Amino acid sequence: MNSKFIVCLFVSFLNPSTIFGEVERNIRHRTKRQGFSPDAFFEKFGYLEEKTGTGQQHSPADREKAIRNFQQLVGLPITGILDRKTVKKMQAPRCGNKDIYRDRDTASASKSSDIQLKPAEFKTLGLKWSKTEVTWKIIGYTRTNPLSRSEHRRAFINAFRKWSDVSPLTFREVVGGDADIIIDFKRYDHGDGSSFDGRSGTLAHAFFPGSSAISGDTHFDDDEKWTMDTPEGTNLEIVAAHEFGHALGLSHSNIPTALMAPYYQGYDKNYKLHDDDIRGIQSLYGAPSRTTRRPYTTRRPYTTRRPYTTRRPYTTRRPYTTRRPVQPTPPPQDICSLKFDTIFNARDGSLYATRRDQIYKFNRNGVGIQSGFPKKTRKVYKRAPKSAGAAVQDRYGRVYMFKGSKIFRYTNYELDQGYPKRILGKSNFFRKIQAALSWYDGRIYVFKDDKYSIWDERYTSPPPGYPRPISSFWGGIPVNVEAAIRWSGTTFFFKGANYFKFDDRYRRKYDGFPKPKAAPWLGCGRVVPK
Known part of the structure; x- marks a missing residue:
């Protein structure tokens, strides 16, 4: 009799409807009691298809999978239950970029709906700059913090150096014209489809390399308390180094201590790249060359982002000779x-x-x-x-x-x-x-x-x-x-x-x-x- 009771209890515990019902009750509880929407969070960061505002609901199975994938990414016990530790981690300060990219999010993303998580495995989307000299430019500084402009530049130069030290990349600041990576401080909805949310929560975000106008651009939430050389507030240099990783083509790492992990890990004056970060950047650009680099902070007059973007009237260098039209292409009109x-x-x-x-x-x-x-x-x-x-x-x-x-x-x-x-x-x-x-x-x-x-x-x-x-x-x-x-x-x-x-x-x-x-x-x- 006792053995039958134990078997029945075991079967009941494994019943998917029982597990999924618990997931749904947890999500309803968190949404109602804490004003926090787990569904919105999982949609924002790629764990669930976007359905908020459509009237459609996620299935219990999809929600349970989203929770498990998130717990696996951030190193929590994989229970599939929205427990207190999981919610606390979800609400911690983090990067605004997604953890999972689907094929509609970027042309080079995986078509799989599941995150690929393996121990110590970096992730990239295959997006990279087609050159090794990347230009950057500051167009806005924080307006809510006492940091000086020189402190901004120091933070960004040091952050770029983390990546140039382990790759062939060089980074050059430009003052006029365009640049590959445009740096700015924004608040709330600022027109790029990725709103900030005030103090804490989302700290910053960056766009992957590409050919569109916003590719590589990096934005910081100006409601954060940005600091330098102190454990107080949020360290600008460390967050910038993470975001520049995205601007160079890296996705989030599932190694909690890697720089490219999605969550801010606090101030560490001796922070450095994890082996996972290094393998990721070198998978895109290779190992650093042995040739001597020019001084990192040297500024020189801006040159265009790609060699073919210079705008000036065309002038012929030698007398123009008419070419015979190649058929079947019609001869050019005026x-x-x-x-x-x-x-x-x-x-x-x-x-x-x-x-x-x-x-x-x-x-x-x-x-x-x-x-x-x-x-x-x-x-x-x-x-x-x-x-x-x-x-x-x-x-x-x-x-x-x-x-x-x-x-x-x-x-x-x-x-x-x-x-x-x-x-x-x-x-x-x-x-x-x-x-x-x-x-x-x-x-x-x-x-x-x-x-x-x-x-x-x-x-x-x-x-x-x-x-x-x-x-x-x-x-x-x-x-x-x-x-x-x-x-x-x-x-x-x-x-x-x-x-x-x-x-x-x-x-x-x-x-x-x-x-x-x-x-x-x-x-x-x-x-x-x-």
């Missing part, structure tokens, strides 16, 4: 008279413009059209629409083309499965848009007639407060713009034969614009050799 329907970046750094069913590829320095172009747009982007109204690359390197009420989405020049899609919803604003811009804040803006709006593929109508008049934000930019691009760290708008250069910081066009686009963009009516 390029100087070209009007853009769209202008956009591709993930590999190429710059394209389209007009009707033709596509033009710019030379690597952004001036003049490459030989062999124009050609049919569908030769480059299969099934592309004729006369697209707008095109834009998002932060993940995907290219969107807009045509009437349809959206075409491309990854690495291939049309994604399920596309084109129709724009749903009753609002007409997202139909027949005239220009689209991926701005430095990580958002996509679309323009139509005299108005603009933030756009996201999930939107069926403009968000509250939109559309707004173009003049209310984009000072000096005309109505009915035809194309827009952020190129070499600067925003440009196009209309007719002219282009406008826009000052992102002061949100107004530069003096002296508009200017004719023929010479600086199109090479003055001739196809320029590669």
Whole structure:
């Protein structure tokens, strides 16, 4: 009789419905009593699919798996139960980047829905800079802490040095122009899709390397108490070193003592990289070279982020000779008279413009059209629409083309499965848009007639407060713009034969614009050799 009782008790303990019921009760309890939503946390950091605000619920099995994966990542006993220790860890100060990236979060992420956790195994997404000299620039300092500007620079220089000491990378601070890693201090919702939450909680976040405007950028929550050389507050240098790891291509480590572990480990004046951190960075860039490095803090005049981004009118060095057209590519039209329907970046750094069913590829320095172009747009982007109204690359390197009420989405020049899609919803604003811009804040803006709006593929109508008049934000930019691009760290708008250069910081066009686009963009009516 006693043995039967023991067997029944054992079976009851292993009953999945019993375990999952306990998980659900724990989650409801924590949400109600503490004002803390475990579901929102697990969604934010990649453990669960995002469903908050949709009315859909997560299954008990998915919740239990999320808890187990989190407990495994941070080194807690793996129970699958939302106990006090687990919740305490969830609420501790940490990095704002995800712990698990899915394929829609980044084009290079694993397609697995489960986190891959192995002892002492670093994680990367395969994203890296294609060079070893990385530039950085501070555009904002903390406004809520007494740190001096020199202390900011010291923190960032020391943080970069942690990575340069174990890799071939060098880091150069620039003052003017664009940089690979832009550093700023922000509060709450600051326009990049990753809001801060006030004191404690999320400390900072950084974007992975890539070709979009926000790639590599690193933001610190200005509500934190940032300090240097003291155990009080949050040490800026240690957090910066962690975030720069992300900006170089590293994901979070499941080694609790690694620098790339997601949680802030407190002040340690002798902190150093863990072997796991070193293996991670060297898997991307290799071991340090033996050649002598130049002094780390040397500043010199800014040079452009990529060698092909310099903007100046094209000048021929020797007499131009007309090339015989290569069939079946038609001979180029008078390029100087070209009007853009769209202008956009591709993930590999190429710059394209389209007009009707033709596509033009710019030379690597952004001036003049490459030989062999124009050609049919569908030769480059299969099934592309004729006369697209707008095109834009998002932060993940995907290219969107807009045509009437349809959206075409491309990854690495291939049309994604399920596309084109129709724009749903009753609002007409997202139909027949005239220009689209991926701005430095990580958002996509679309323009139509005299108005603009933030756009996201999930939107069926403009968000509250939109559309707004173009003049209310984009000072000096005309109505009915035809194309827009952020190129070499600067925003440009196009209309007719002219282009406008826009000052992102002061949100107004530069003096002296508009200017004719023929010479600086199109090479003055001739196809320029590669």
